[in-house]
Amino acid sequence: MNTKKLKLTGLLLAVSLIAIIAGAACSGGDPQELDIEVSIDHGVMNPETIEVIQGDMVTLKILANEGGEFHLHTYDIEMDIEASSETDFFFVAEATGRFKITYHPQGESEHNEEEKEREEEHDQQDETREIEVGFLEVQPR
Numbered sequence: 072m073n074t075k076k077l078k079l080t081g082l083l084l085a086v087s088l089i090a091i092i093a094g095a096a097c098s099g100g101d102p103q104e105l106d107i108e109v110s111i112d113h114g115v116m117n118p119e120t121i122e123v124i125q126g127d128m129v130t131l132k133i134l135a136n137e138g139g140e141f142h143l144h145t146y147d148i149e150m151d152i153e154a155s156s157e158t159d160f161f162f163v164a165e166a167t168g169r170f171k172i173t174y175h176p177q178g179e180s181e182h183n184e185e186e187k188e189r190e191e192e193h194d195q196q197d198e199t200r201e202i203e204v205g206f207l208e209v210q211p212r
Contacts, residue, residue, distance in 0.1 A: 100212070102126035102163075109160075111135040111152070111174055116204035121172075123164045125212040131160040139176040143207060146170065170207045175200065 103124070109131045110117045123129055133141060138154040145166060152158045152174075 100124075102128060102212070104128045104130075106130050106132055109133045111137075111139075111141075111204060113137075114174065114176070114202045114204060116172065116174070119205045120208055121205065122208045122210070124210050125164055125167050127164045127209075129162055129164055133158045133160055135174070137176050139174050142173045142175065142201075144171040144173065146207075164207075164209045167209045167211045170209070171203060172205045172207060173201045174204045176202065 105123060105127050107118075107121055107129065109121070111133065113136060121129075121131070133152055134157045135141075135152045135154060139152055140149055141152050141158075141160060142149045143160075143162065145168070146162060148160075148162055150158065150160050
């Protein structure tokens, strides 16, 4: 009777150990290449939160109704985005956590000289204007 109990206990321990090792080995997986469609319309980003896993190679395909500068904080990556033209924004999701994404809109129009001067003054103020449009969430692998 003792031998059967000992064998059963040993078998349960072995199966549990195999399950733990298999779970740990499968949990991370290989990094993925991701293409994610992102739109910025009047200062609103869709999706509002972009979720990826550490190590993923991410290309954000950004389409904005207004030209400006897209800024992924902490990663400190910036890119100029043209209005109504899809722009690829590539990065590798190395740091984990939740990171702010901002957009610095830049007005584009043609006017007479007086309007251009006023617009230049306005653009200098706009350069410091920063709109928080969303977040990047990177989960550990």
